[in-house]
Amino acid sequence: MIEELLPVDVRSAEAFDDDADIHLFPEERAAVADAVPRRRREFSTVRRCARTALGELGVPPVPLPPGRHRAPQWPAGVVGSMTHCSGYRAAAVARASRVHSVGIDAEESAPLPEGVLDLVALPAERDLVERLGARSDTVPWDRLLFSCKEAVYKVWFSLAQRMLGFDGARIDIDSGGFFSARFLVPPPRAAGKPVPRLTGRWMHRGGFILTAIALPCP
Ligand SMILES: CC(C)(COP(=O)(O)OP(=O)(O)OC[C@H]1O[C@@H](n2cnc3c(N)ncnc32)[C@H](O)[C@@H]1OP(=O)(O)O)[C@@H](O)C(=O)NCCC(=O)NCCS
Numbered sequence: 001m002i003e004e005l006l007p008v009d010v011r012s013a014e015a016f017d018d019d020a021d022i023h024l025f026p027e028e029r030a031a032v033a034d035a036v037p038r039r040r041r042e043f044s045t046v047r048r049c050a051r052t053a054l055g056e057l058g059v060p061p062v063p064l065p066p067g068r069h070r071a072p073q074w075p076a077g078v079v080g081s082m083t084h085c086s087g088y089r090a091a092a093v094a095r096a097s098r099v100h101s102v103g104i105d106a107e108e109s110a111p112l113p114e115g116v117l118d119l120v121a122l123p124a125e126r127d128l129v130e131r132l133g134a135r136s137d138t139v140p141w142d143r144l145l146f147s148c149k150e151a152v153y154k155v156w157f158s159l160a161q162r163m164l165g166f167d168g169a170r171i172d173i174d175s176g177g178f179f180s181a182r183f184l185v186p187p188p189r190a191a192g193k194p195v196p197r198l199t200g201r202w203m204h205r206g207g208f209i210l211t212a213i214a215l216p217c218p
Contacts, residue, residue, distance in 0.1 A: 001014065001203060001206065001208070001210055002090045002092060002106075002210055002212060004203065005201040005203055005212035006092055006201075006212050006214055007099075007214050007216065009094050009098040009214070009216065010094040010099060010102055010214050011053045011056035011057055011092070011093055011094065012049075012053050012090060012091065012093070012104075013052035013056075014088065014089065014090040014091075015046075015048070015088075015089045016088060017045075018042070018044070018089075019048070022044040022045060022047070024044055024047065025063035027065040028043070028047060028063055028064065030065075031043070031066050042084040042089060045084070045089045046082045046084050046090070046091055047064050047082075047091075049082070049089055049090055049091040050064055050080065050091035050093065051064075052091075053091050053093045054078065054080075054093050057093060057094070057095060059075055059093075062075050068161065069157065069163065071154075071157055071158065074093065077095060078095065078096060079093070079100065079101050079158060080092060080093035080094065080102055081102045081103045081155075081158075082104070083104050083105050083106045084106065085106045085108050085208070086108055087207070087208070088208050090104060090106060090210075091104075092104050092212065094214065097217065098216065099214050099216055099217060100159070100190040100191065100195075100216070100217055101158045101159055101213075101215045102154075102155070102212075102214050102215075103151040103152065103153070103154030103155035103156075103158070103200075103212070104151060104210070104211065104213075105148075105151040105154070105210070105211045105212075106147070106208055106209070106210050107143050107144075107146065107147045107150075107208065107209045108143075108208065108209075109139075109140055109143065109207050110143060111140045111142055111143060112140075112142045112143055112146055116142075116146070117142045117145075120145075120146055120149060120166040121142075121145060121166070122166075122167055122170055124170060125145055125170065125171055128141075128171075128173060129141045129145055132173060132175060139175075139204045139209075141173070143209055144173060144202060144204070144209050145171055145173065147202070147209050147210070147211040148171045148179045148200065148202065148211050149166060149169070149181075150211070151200055151211040152164075152169050152171070152181040152198055152200075152213065154213075155188075155198055155213050155215060156168070156169070156183075156188055159188035159189065159190055159195065160188040160189075164185070167184065168183065168184055168185045169181040169182065169183050169184060169185075170182050170184055177202055177203065178199065178201055178202070179199070179200050179202055180199045180200070181197065181213075182196060182197050183195075183196055183197070190215060190217075191217065191218075195215065198213050198215065199213070200213035200214075201213075
């Protein structure tokens with residue numbers, strides 16, 4: 001599913017369940033040594049997805065340990081993103097010569113728990129969720145908004161290398177499957193140029209909400 005949201009320069013792989021026996025490199029094993037089994041499974045499966053996608057770029061299997069602020073460390077010359085939620089795991093990668101950054105996110109298709117929207121959404125975004133909900137109740141728009149923000153954050157972090165609050169970017173969602181984000185803080189830079197706005201795509205299918213952003217090199 002995720003590949004439908006990404007340009008051809010981005011290679012991806014996804015999984016809907018976990019294998020019991022996935023090879024991890026020692027530094028990856030160390031990263032989840034104290035984790036609960038569920039966390040070890042998602043961590044392992046998403047890395048298998050990432051290595052499959054990297055293979056499509058011609059990159060041999062390499063360790064992908066978490067780095068600063070848990071962001072995955074990709075091999076030199078590669079950008080990428082990973083996501084997992086109950087029943088779904090995906091990774092997307094690209095050559096840094098073609099794509100500055102990738103951010104993907106997966107969420108279960110269910111409304112956010114009570115009170116969470118107020119914590120993560122700007123007033124204008126709450127209005128947007130209400131407007132979209134008045135037109136169609138088939139998509140949990142609040143969850144989609146959250147997913148857009150997570151995908152934005154992953155792109156932001158790979159460029160800016162620092163945290164971004166939920167009020168750091170304003171999301172706009174097009175009910176046809178596109179979304180955009182405008183940074184409300186000094187924008188990140190890619191190849192020396194500011195990136196004030198990101199555009200992405202979303203999908204609601206099979207019990208999941210998927211969002212994806214690829215920032216292509218000019
Ligand atoms: C990091 C974060 C985005 C992860 O999102 P999530 O929906 O909880 O979880 P997902 O399964 O989709 O993504 C987890 C994966 O994201 C990746 N990730 C974690 N931190 C990351 C970061 N700082 N930058 C990029 N990718 C990151 C990792 O690959 C991680 O999987 P792994 O731990 O198995 O390697 C989220 O936990 C977070 O901190 N959000 C707060 C910041 C934010 O969203 N700001 C809003 C800006 S508008």
